[in-house]
Amino acid sequence: MALVTLKPYKTPELYLECYNISPDVFAGKTSAEIAELDVREGKTTVKLGDFFEVKGNAGKTPEETEIRVSGDCSRIKYIGNKMTAGSITVDGNADMYLGGWMKGGKIHVLGNVHSFCGIAMEGGEILVDGNAENYVGCAYRGDWRGMRGGTIRIRGNAGNDIGTFMLGGTIIVEKNAFIHVSTHAEGGTVIIKGDVQGRVGGQMVKGDIYVLGAVQHMLPGFKKVGMTEREVDGMTAKFTHYIGDLGERHLKVKGKEVYANLYVMAA
Amino acid sequence: MAEILIKNGFVIDPTRNIDGDVADIAIKDDRIAEQVGSGAKVIDARGKVVMAGGVDVHAHVAGPKVNVGRLMRPEDKLFKSPYAQESYRMESGFSIPSTFKTGYDYARMGYAFVMEAAMPPLHSPHVHEEIHDTPIIDQGALPVFANNWFVLEYLKNQEIENSASYVAWLLAATKGYGIKLVNPGGTAAWAWGLNCLTLNDTVPFFDITPAEIITGLMKTNEYLGLPHSIHIHQNSLGTPGNYGVTLDSLRLAEGMKAKNKFSRDTVMHSTHIQFHSYGGDSWGNFESKAREVMDYVNQQKNITVDLGCVTLDETTTMTADGPFEHHLTRLNHLKWANTDVELETAAGVVPYVYDKDIKVCGIQWAIGLELGLYAKDPMRTFITTDHPNAGPFIRYPRIIKWLMSRDAREETLASFKYSSKVIDATNLHAIETERNLYEIAQMTRAGPAKALGLSHMFGGLAPGMEANVVVYDLNYKDMPSDPEMIERAFSRARWFIKSGDIVVKDGDIASHGNKRTFWVNAKVKENPQVIRDIHEKFLKDYTVGLNNYPVWDSLAPNPYVINIDVEA
Numbered sequence: 001m002a003l004v005t006l007k008p009y010k011t012p013e014l015y016l017e018c019y020n021i022s023p024d025v026f027a028g029k030t031s032a033e034i035a036e037l038d039v040r041e042g043k044t045t046v047k048l049g050d051f052f053e054v055k056g057n058a059g060k061t062p063e064e065t066e067i068r069v070s071g072d073c074s075r076i077k078y079i080g081n082k083m084t085a086g087s088i089t090v091d092g093n094a095d096m097y098l099g100g101w102m103k104g105g106k107i108h109v110l111g112n113v114h115s116f117c118g119i120a121m122e123g124g125e126i127l128v129d130g131n132a133e134n135y136v137g138c139a140y141r142g143d144w145r146g147m148r149g150g151t152i153r154i155r156g157n158a159g160n161d162i163g164t165f166m167l168g169g170t171i172i173v174e175k176n177a178f179i180h181v182s183t184h185a186e187g188g189t190v191i192i193k194g195d196v197q198g199r200v201g202g203q204m205v206k207g208d209i210y211v212l213g214a215v216q217h218m219l220p221g222f223k224k225v226g227m228t229e230r231e232v233d234g235m236t237a238k239f240t241h242y243i244g245d246l247g248e249r250h251l252k253v254k255g256k257e258v259y260a261n262l263y264v265m266a267a
Numbered sequence: 268m269a270e271i272l273i274k275n276g277f278v279i280d281p282t283r284n285i286d287g288d289v290a291d292i293a294i295k296d297d298r299i300a301e302q303v304g305s306g307a308k309v310i311d312a313r314g315k316v317v318m319a320g321g322v323d324v325h326a327h328v329a330g331p332k333v334n335v336g337r338l339m340r341p342e343d344k345l346f347k348s349p350y351a352q353e354s355y356r357m358e359s360g361f362s363i364p365s366t367f368k369t370g371y372d373y374a375r376m377g378y379a380f381v382m383e384a385a386m387p388p389l390h391s392p393h394v395h396e397e398i399h400d401t402p403i404i405d406q407g408a409l410p411v412f413a414n415n416w417f418v419l420e421y422l423k424n425q426e427i428e429n430s431a432s433y434v435a436w437l438l439a440a441t442k443g444y445g446i447k448l449v450n451p452g453g454t455a456a457w458a459w460g461l462n463c464l465t466l467n468d469t470v471p472f473f474d475i476t477p478a479e480i481i482t483g484l485m486k487t488n489e490y491l492g493l494p495h496s497i498h499i500h501q502n503s504l505g506t507p508g509n510y511g512v513t514l515d516s517l518r519l520a521e522g523m524k525a526k527n528k529f530s531r532d533t534v535m536h537s538t539h540i541q542f543h544s545y546g547g548d549s550w551g552n553f554e555s556k557a558r559e560v561m562d563y564v565n566q567q568k569n570i571t572v573d574l575g576c577v578t579l580d581e582t583t584t585m586t587a588d589g590p591f592e593h594h595l596t597r598l599n600h601l602k603w604a605n606t607d608v609e610l611e612t613a614a615g616v617v618p619y620v621y622d623k624d625i626k627v628c629g630i631q632w633a634i635g636l637e638l639g640l641y642a643k644d645p646m647r648t649f650i651t652t653d654h655p656n657a658g659p660f661i662r663y664p665r666i667i668k669w670l671m672s673r674d675a676r677e678e679t680l681a682s683f684k685y686s687s688k689v690i691d692a693t694n695l696h697a698i699e700t701e702r703n704l705y706e707i708a709q710m711t712r713a714g715p716a717k718a719l720g721l722s723h724m725f726g727g728l729a730p731g732m733e734a735n736v737v738v739y740d741l742n743y744k745d746m747p748s749d750p751e752m753i754e755r756a757f758s759r760a761r762w763f764i765k766s767g768d769i770v771v772k773d774g775d776i777a778s779h780g781n782k783r784t785f786w787v788n789a790k791v792k793e794n795p796q797v798i799r800d801i802h803e804k805f806l807k808d809y810t811v812g813l814n815n816y817p818v819w820d821s822l823a824p825n826p827y828v829i830n831i832d833v834e835a
Contacts, residue, residue, distance in 0.1 A: 040350075043350075043351070045350075140342050140345055141341045141342065142339065142340050142341040142342040142343075142602075143345075144602070249600065
C-alpha cells in the first residue's frame with residue numbers, strides 16, 4: 001500500500017466539495033499531481049493543494065492506495081465519493097456525504113461525521129468512531145434506490161432518517177438514534193444498539209431492524225407476532241418480533257406476504 | 268446578423284428533392300438567399316452534410332407538468348448537471364432538463380423549432396414563461412381541447428361553428444398554436460375516477476363519445492383552417508391490445524379533407540404511435556402490432572404520425588392522460604403526481620425506468636423502430652420520443668442511428684436479457700431496411716414542418732426560407748462504418764445557424780440566438796352565443812376571473828403570430 005497524506009493547512013471560507021479525495025482518482029498520480037486536482041468552493045474551482053499539503057505518491061491502482069487526512073475535515077464534503085477500493089482514514093471530523101455512492105474499500109473516521117454518510121452506498125465499509133448526524137445510509141433526495149450493500153458502523157449516536165429507501169447492506173449504530181429508521185426500505189439490515197425515539201420502519205416493505213434498547217413510540221403499522229432468539233453483530237439475544245408496515249404493499253412469495261421485521265430486545 | 272456562405276457541403280433538402288448534391292447555401296440576415304456578396308463569412312462544409320434546422324412536432328418541454336417533474340425528481344439532476352460554462356448558463360437535469368439545458372440540447376442537435384405538445388389552457392402563462400426562458404429554439408404550444416367542458420358541450424350538439432369560435436378565442440387567449448387532444452373524453456371521465464378505453468365509451472355527465480369528440484374537433488380544425496391538423500394522443504394508450512382502438516381512431520380521418528392556406532394536406536396527426544401499436548391482451552403475451560398500424564397509415568394519405576420511440580433510459584412520464592398515470596404508478600410503485608385542471612383537463616407524472624432487461628421494455632423499443640422502418644412515406648412519419656415519456660429528446664441521434672443501421676439495432680437487441688422473447692414478440696429482427704440521410708431529413712425536418720403548416724419557413728433550404736442551417740460531421744459519400752459515429756454527428760452539430768445567427772460551433776453553444784414564440788390568431792365572425800357562454804362559465808364555474816385568464820403579451824415578448832381570416 002502506498003500512503004498519501006493530506007494535511008489541511010487552510011480553512012476554506014465556504015465548504016469545500018472534494019469529490020476527488022478518493023483512491024480511484026489518486027491512483028497512479030504523484031503528490032504534485034494530486035495537489036493539482038480540482039475541488040469546488042462555492043461556484044469556483046480551486047486546487048486540492050490550495051488547502052492541503054500533499055505528501056506521498058499514490059499506488060498504481062486504487063487497491064494499492066491508502067489516503068490519510070491528518071486533521072479536521074469539518075468543512076470538507078464528499079470524501080471517498082464513489083470510491084471502489086483502497087482506504088481513507090480521517091483523523092478528525094468529516095462533513096457531509098462521506099463515502100457517498102461508495103462501491104468498495106474502507107473509510108475510517110476517528111471523529112464525527114455530518115449528514116448523508118454512506119448515501120446510496122453499494123459496497124465497502126465505513127467506520128465512524130464518533131457520532132453521525134442525519135441520513136446515515138439513506139437514498140439521494142427523491143430517489144427510491146437507497147443503500148444497496150456494504151456496512152456502515154457508527155460507534156456513537158446517529159440522528160434521524162437512517163437507511164431511508166434501503167435495499168441492502170448493514171447499518172450499525174452502537175448508541176442511540178433519533179427518529180425515522182428504514183423508512184420505505186425494501187431490504188437491508190439496521191441495528192440500533194441503544195434506544196430509538198420512534199417512527200421505526202414507517203412504510204417499510206421488506207428488510208430487518210434490530211433495536212437492542214427501547215423503542216419509545218412504536219408505529220401502529222407494526223404487529224407483534226411472537227418472541228425469537230437471534231444473533232446480532234456477534235451476540236445472541238431474545239427479541240420481541242414485530243412485522244410491518246401493515247399499511248404498505250408487500251410482495252407475495254408462494255402465496256404468502258413477506259413483511260419487514262422489527263426485532264426489539266426483550267427487557 | 269449579416270451574410271454567411273456555407274460552401275461545398277453535401278446538401279440534403281427533401282423539399283427540393285436535393286439528395287447530397289455538393290452546393291453552397293447563402294444566408295442574408297435571417298433568410299436563405301440566392302447569393303451573397305464577397306464579404307460574407309465563409310463556412311467550409313466540404314465533406315460534411317448540410318440540412319435545414321430540425322423540427323420537433325411533439326415534446327413536453329415547458330409548463331406545469333414538466334416543472335412538477337423537475338420538482339418531484341431531484342435525482343434526475345444528480346451527477347448530470349455540468350457546472351456553468353463561461354459563455355452560457357448552467358444546465359441541469361436529464362429527462363426533465365432545465366429550460367436552458369432544453370434550449371442548448373436542441374441547438375446542439377441542430378433543431379430550430381419545437382412544439383410543446385400539451386398546454387393546459389388555465390396554466391398557459393406558466394407555459395409561456397418557460398418557453399420564454401428556453402433559449403435559441405423557436406417554439407409553439409398546443410392547448411388541450413378534448414376534455415374541455417365548452418368543447419364537450421358544443422360537440423355533443425354538433426355545433427361546429429360554436430366550437431370553432433371557442434377554439435379561436437382560446438388559441439388567442441392562451442397564445443396557442445393548434446388543437447391537441449389527449450385521451451379524448453377519458454381525461455374528463457378521470458374526474459369521476461373513470462376512463463374511456465374505447466371510442467364508444469360514453470363520457471360521464473357529458474354523454475358524448477371519444478369518436479364524436481375526435482370527429483368534431485377535426486371538423487372544427489378544418490373549419491378554422493389552422494396551420495396544423497388536430498394532434499391526437501389516442502385513447503387506451505400503453506395498454507396491450509390497444510392497436511384496434513388506434514385503427515378505429517385513425518379511420519375517423521377517412522373522407523376528411525384538409526382546408527387551409529398552409530400547404531398542409533393532412534387532417535390528423537396521431538402522436539407517439541408506438542404507445543398505441545400494442546397486441547396481446549396482457550403484459551404476458553404482449554406483442555408488436557406495428558405492421559398492422561403502419562400498413563393502415565401507409566395507405567391513408569391524410570394522416571401523419573410520430574414514433575414516440577422508447578430509448579431504454581430512466582425517464583419521467585408526464586401526460587394530460589390522468590388515468591394512465593394512475594395505472595402506471597400501480598404498475599411500478601413509484602411516486603405519482605396527479606392534478607385536475609378545472610373545466611379543461613388533468614395531468615399526472617410518474618418516473619419510469621425502461622430497463623433493457625425487462626421483456627416488455629424491449630418489445631416497446633422494437634415497436635417504435637419497426638414503425639419507423641415500415642413507414643412508406645417518411646414525409647408523414649416523424650422521429651420523436653414523446654419527450655420525456657418514452658425517453659429524453661437528446662436520444663434522437665440514437666434513434667437515427669438505429670433506423671440507419673441494422674447492425675446497431677442487432678447489437679442492442681442482442682444485449683437484452685430476454686432478447687429471444689423480444690424477437691418472438693416483434694418483427695424487428697427480420698427487418699433489413701436501413702434509412703438513408705434523405706429519409707432522416709424528411710422524418711426530422713421537411714415532414715414535421717409540413718404537418719405543422721410551416722413548410723414555407725422551416726424544413727428546407729430554398730431561398731426565402733428561414734436561415735436555419737445545420738452542418739453535421741458526416742460524409743455523404745463515405746458514411747462511417749461504425750454506427751456510433753452517426754449518433755455522435757447528430758448529437759453535436761459542427762455548425763448550426765438559427766435565423767441567421769451562429770448558435771452552435773463545434774458542438775458548443777456560441778450564442779443565445781433570437782428565440783420566438785409562434786401562435787395562431789384565427790379571426791372569426793363575432794359569435795354572441797360563445798361570448799355569452801364564456802362569460803357565464805367564468806362567472807359560474809372557473810375560480811379565476813375572465814380578465815385574469817389570457818396570457819399577457821409581456822409573457823411572450825418575441826411573438827410570431829400567424830393570422831388567419833376565417834371565411835364565414
